[in-house]
Amino acid sequence: MNGKIVPSVCSYCGTGCGVLFQVVNGKLVGTMPLKTHPVNEGKLCIKGWHLHEYVNSPTRLRSPLIKMNGRFRQATWDKALHFASDRLKAIIEKYGPDSVGVLVSAKITNEENYLAQKFARAAIGTNNVDHCARL
Amino acid sequence: MTNSISEIEEAGCIFVIGSNTTACHPLIARRIIRGKEKGAKLIVADPRNIHLARFADVAVRHRLGSDVALLNGMMRIIIHNDWHAKHYIMERTEEFEEFCRVVETYPPEKVENITGVHPRDLERMAELYATNPPGSLLYAMGITQHTTGVDNVKSCCNLAMLCGYVGIRGGGVNPLRGQNNVQGACDMGGLPNVLPGYQPVGDPEVNNRFSTAWGRKIPDRPGLTITDMVPAMLDGKLKALYVIGENPKLSDPDWNHFHHALKNLDLLIVQDLFLSETAQVAHVVFPAASAAEKDGTFTNSERRCMRINKAIEPLGDSLPDWEIICRFSKAIGYDMTYDSPEEIFREMAALTPKLYGGMTYGRLGIEGLMWPCPDNDHPGTQYLHKDGFARGKGKFHSIHYRPPAESPDDEFPYFLTTGRMFAHFHTGTMTRISPHLDVQQPKGYVDINPKDAEALGVKESDVLLISSRRGEMEVPARLTTSVEPGVVFMPIHFGESPTNILTNADAFDPLAKIPEFKVSSVKIKKL
Numbered sequence: 311m312n313g314k315i316v317p318s319v320c321s322y323c324g325t326g327c328g329v330l331f332q333v334v335n336g337k338l339v340g341t342m343p344l345k346t347h348p349v350n351e352g353k354l355c356i357k358g359w360h361l362h363e364y365v366n367s368p369t370r371l372r373s374p375l376i377k378m379n380g381r382f383r384q385a386t387w388d389k390a391l392h393f394a395s396d397r398l399k400a401i402i403e404k405y406g407p408d409s410v411g412v413l414v415s416a417k418i419t420n421e422e423n424y425l426a427q428k429f430a431r432a433a434i435g436t437n438n439v440d441h442c443a444r445l
Numbered sequence: 446m447t448n449s450i451s452e453i454e455e456a457g458c459i460f461v462i463g464s465n466t467t468a469c470h471p472l473i474a475r476r477i478i479r480g481k482e483k484g485a486k487l488i489v490a491d492p493r494n495i496h497l498a499r500f501a502d503v504a505v506r507h508r509l510g511s512d513v514a515l516l517n518g519m520m521r522i523i524i525h526n527d528w529h530a531k532h533y534i535m536e537r538t539e540e541f542e543e544f545c546r547v548v549e550t551y552p553p554e555k556v557e558n559i560t561g562v563h564p565r566d567l568e569r570m571a572e573l574y575a576t577n578p579p580g581s582l583l584y585a586m587g588i589t590q591h592t593t594g595v596d597n598v599k600s601c602c603n604l605a606m607l608c609g610y611v612g613i614r615g616g617g618v619n620p621l622r623g624q625n626n627v628q629g630a631c632d633m634g635g636l637p638n639v640l641p642g643y644q645p646v647g648d649p650e651v652n653n654r655f656s657t658a659w660g661r662k663i664p665d666r667p668g669l670t671i672t673d674m675v676p677a678m679l680d681g682k683l684k685a686l687y688v689i690g691e692n693p694k695l696s697d698p699d700w701n702h703f704h705h706a707l708k709n710l711d712l713l714i715v716q717d718l719f720l721s722e723t724a725q726v727a728h729v730v731f732p733a734a735s736a737a738e739k740d741g742t743f744t745n746s747e748r749r750c751m752r753i754n755k756a757i758e759p760l761g762d763s764l765p766d767w768e769i770i771c772r773f774s775k776a777i778g779y780d781m782t783y784d785s786p787e788e789i790f791r792e793m794a795a796l797t798p799k800l801y802g803g804m805t806y807g808r809l810g811i812e813g814l815m816w817p818c819p820d821n822d823h824p825g826t827q828y829l830h831k832d833g834f835a836r837g838k839g840k841f842h843s844i845h846y847r848p849p850a851e852s853p854d855d856e857f858p859y860f861l862t863t864g865r866m867f868a869h870f871h872t873g874t875m876t877r878i879s880p881h882l883d884v885q886q887p888k889g890y891v892d893i894n895p896k897d898a899e900a901l902g903v904k905e906s907d908v909l910l911i912s913s914r915r916g917e918m919e920v921p922a923r924l925t926t927s928v929e930p931g932v933v934f935m936p937i938h939f940g941e942s943p944t945n946i947l948t949n950a951d952a953f954d955p956l957a958k959i960p961e962f963k964v965s966s967v968k969i970k971k972l
Contacts, residue, residue, distance in 0.1 A: 324746040
């Protein structure tokens, strides 16, 4: 058996409790509170204690999907990216960059949010960037 | 939050308004209760009889959408009793006289008419808050999700400044953020008018600096907010939408309206962990890795930037969001190549020198650092506005009460308000597939006061038809005194009984564009 404990931060509300992920043989098996953490001091709420459950859910998406004739088909990354980028480029060419909107996320990391808005502003050329802070 | 979470324990008075803290931010509620145990006074103002009210020295249930009147009423009492911080007001603020003239027009009797709060309770709230320094004011979406959201926030700031509680340890104006990285998403420029670090897109120096760093001229006119994107989709002006890690179909006001808008798109790309309600109507779905499957940082409510670490490999073919964005960008012809999130963080920190400039992965450690952290020796900032406000002097805003967009009438006689419950999170995509959480509350419900239930002949679990001007839905009743007679409450977590069928997409704050989720009017019919 091969086990490790990895410090992280809870991904539910904005409190930012420190957690420890318990990993056994490459599988995430549990979540514990981080005892020395300045925010939660070794405590968690019911959502935090079960943080690993959404990660392991059988309903997680495991491959890219493309909709054809109203139904999703599994696709490779190359195909899905090709499909999306071809259509996106055509729209930008025809209607201009401001015909595109990007919704970044309060759930992804800072690094990813930084890239997502950079993608909108530099790659597409629009300031139509927002997220669900209001919702 | 202007102040840190741990400082709540150091407050002399904790005033919680529009936050169901024990359900939505349990580990912040813990600090409130610890603060109370250490001798702090606790004031709770919420239209519902929330759990935290049981611990309060004074708890009031003010009418939905009446926050400005309530706060103005408190401030009038504080000024009349000479409890305000005169020296602080003189030294650090401006436009106090005009503000006084406005709050003077909110005598307790008028406030009672608007809010339903007895003058005796109002007096007690004002006294406890003003005479037990430092006062920590906490709020959440109960303050912001109104057509008067900005007015409500400004009124909270007025109150804190009036007592000299902004810029001191243990005090502050502390909005509790609802999502793990909503603070970070804002900090990183996930907004239509600002670049990372809240640097305006229209500022020529800023725009130039980013354009140079990114090797492309970036647009200088602010873009559309999500609230503006919906009509743009309906008008056919917005043709494509790329949605990352969000489920706006359930979180946006007015489900029907939004559904039509999405149908109108030529291209909808959704990047998510799950086939959410929004992903189901997409043309392409990119599978994203979860927070346990990647490195990076989150910034919490108290501005603390903390590292998350990869614990396991991404499931199936899913990829971390940063890798997907890099690949997608390359595919549309703009090269973004990074070896690791750390490399992205370094680029970001260099472009946001005032807030994140002094942070590195090495320095963050386990505890993280709180911004502003402008250089490598800076210890981070526990509370803001210590020596002055960002704009120079703190401005008192003169604000009059305005009623919500909808109030009960003959046709729709009940108030509807919405929110979260303790076991679930937001649109439920993460918690409803978590067995130990879903078992706590597997389906939607509507909270109704037993008096209203009796009048309608409704018993526990009876199915009710709730209708508003936007739509209707069926949902089982839960009889509880947590709502006042005349008010019903529904949680937002349940896709099969989406509250946003009922809420109002046309009612939003003109400045913040935040929808009025907290107030709509409905009628109720027993089925």
